Amino acid sequence: MLNNDRLLVQILLLLLLGACLWVLAPFASALFWAAVLAFASWPLMRLLTRWLNGNATLAATALTFVWMVLVAVPLVWLGFNIADQIREANMLLHSLQVEGLPPPPDWLGDVPLIGDNLLAFWDTVDEQGTALFASVRPYIGQVGNWLLMRSARIGAGMLELALSLVLVFFFYRDGPKLAAFVHSLLDRLIGSRADHYLELVAGTVQRVVNGVIGTAAAQAVLAYIGFSIAGIPGALVLGLLTFAFSFLMVPPLVWGPSVAWLIWQGEYGMAIFLGIWGMFVISGVDNVLKPYLISRGGNLPLVVVLLGVFGGVLAFGFMGLFLGPTLLAVAYSLLGDWVTKEVPEVTAPEKLPGKGLE
Template sequence: MLNNDRLLVQILLLALLGACLWVMAPFASALFWAAVLAFASWPVMRWLTRQLNGNSTLAATLLTFGWMVLVAVPLIWLGLNIADQIREVNILLHNLQVEGLPDPPGWLEELPLIGDSLLELWYTVDEQGTAFFATIRPYIGQVGNWLLMRSARIGGGMLELALSLVLVFFFYRDGPKLAAFVHSLLHRLIGGRADHYLELVAGTVQRVVNGVIGTAAAQAILAYIGFSIAGVPGALLLGLMTFAFSFLMVPPLIWGPATAWLVWQGQYGMAVFLGIWGMFIISGVDNVLKPYLISRGGNLPLVVVLLGVFGGVLAFGFMGLFLGPTLLAVAYSLLGDWVRKEVPQISAPTSAPEKHAE
């Protein structure tokens, strides 16, 4: 009877745990980002708490407010600028449909091999502008629907980000209690190896954060240098935008349009330079520096780190950048422990007794 009661309690506990996970599932992404953000900036939280004489609530409030200013204000500014750009594009399309295309630039005809064809296409579109826009109108509608769907996803992402910025306050304030609870839970599950796996997960996440931020900073500096050499206006602003877009792993969205602008201005040499610089230096450093910084200081092979970074992104999206290496690190360590326990220790061969000289 006692065993049946214990089994019933275990089933109820599992059902309760499943129900809790079901309730928390819609907030999993926001909780994850809040935890990563709090963990990455925890040294700042500890320093600020010491400066405020141990007032962790005030320190958490100030740090959360700082994150809101640092993250929310640039996103709002970017959203307003994108809205203005969309409005200007709509006005441009309307003017092109009514007035036709302007005179073609002089460099268009001078392009080797394709210059004459592009010039002929330019005049054809100019002469048949109304019919051309009527032809592409269905495709414009499809593109609009696609952008609307993407905008909805971006809006959902903004809501998750806002929620994570609220939740990070509680991670800051109650961080030590949460850490003690997780430590007790793991110690109950796996015993004395709890400290090892906590350090493994903490070290992996910290190296991933350092790798992401370090790579973004390096790409921003290299982009600023390239923009300055090529003479692109607003090089500092473009460098800061490269830093932001590096987190999404799409720096070409910054140096690509800058290269196209140089082509439009007729600066073909600088356009070729910036294209090569962006492809092999700005974007190429992501494939070298990020895996090095993530694997630096750990005991994981570089191939495991690479599989964790790129496979995690493909499997989980941007969240997989942190989940992938962490999951592989824990799995690699678990397999290592299991192998060490299963494979018997081979004793060192004893040296043969020396023959006594007769």
């Protein structure tokens, strides 16, 4: 009867745990980002707490306010700049609809084999501009609906980001208690190896955070340098956009249209320069710097890190950038521990068989 009661208690505890996870599921992303941000910046929290004579609540409040300023202000400023760019794009479309296309560039007719056809197509579009805009207007509406849906998702992401900035305060304030709870839980589950796996997960997450943020910052700086040399207007805004798109691993969505704009302006030399700079410097640094920063200081093979980064993104989305390497690191360490368990040593005999027959 005692065993049945214990089994019933275990089932009830599992049901309670499942209900708790169900309640927290809508906030999973915000909790995840708050935990990653708090963990990555924990040295700052520890230093600030020491400066404030051990007042963890005040240190958590100050650091949370700093993150809100560093994140919210650039996002608002970037939103206003994007709104200005959208307004200019609408004015350009309106002028094209009313005044037609500008004269074709001189190089268009010199394109081998198809230069005359391109000039004829340019003239046709210029002459039938009104009819063309009328024919593509339904598709513009579909594109608008698609952008509206994506804007709603971006808005939801901004709400999650704001919630994570609120939750990070509690991770800062109660971080030692949470760490002690996780340690005691792992100690009950896996015993003396709890410290090893906590250090493994902590080190992996720290290296991934450093690799992602460091690579994004490097790409943003390099992009700003390239845009400034090429004379692209709004180089600082485009640099910040490169920083954001670097997290999604698609910086070409920023420098690619810039190359197209330079070609449209007839700046072919600068377009070639920016294309080469973007392909081999801005995007190329991601293939070198990120794996180096993530694998530095760990005992993980580089191929495990790369598979964890790219496979995690494909499996879990952007959160997989952190989950993938962490899961593979823990699995790799578990397999390593299992393989290197105590293996009975084979002692070599003093006299090999057949030696005495010689």
